[in-house]
Amino acid sequence: MARADARELTSRPHERAEVQRLRDSASGKARASNVLYGVAGMAAAVGVTFFFVEGSF
Numbered sequence: 001m002a003r004a005d006a007r008e009l010t011s012r013p014h015e016r017a018e019v020q021r022l023r024d025s026a027s028g029k030a031r032a033s034n035v036l037y038g039v040a041g042m043a044a045a046v047g048v049t050f051f052f053v054e055g056s057f
Helices: 002-011 016-054
Strands: none
Touching: 002 016
16 A cells, blocks of 8 residues: 555656655555554464463463
């Protein structure tokens, strides 16, 4: 999604407002993607921890 905005930005000339909108959109989508990767990593770590901890009860 962020790549699509970046590709659109570089594919042809745009007006200044459109450039800013595409840049903000790509930046926001990239940030959301990075946050969600972190959340997925934490969920995986919790899952592995529960797998090992549950066996000791």
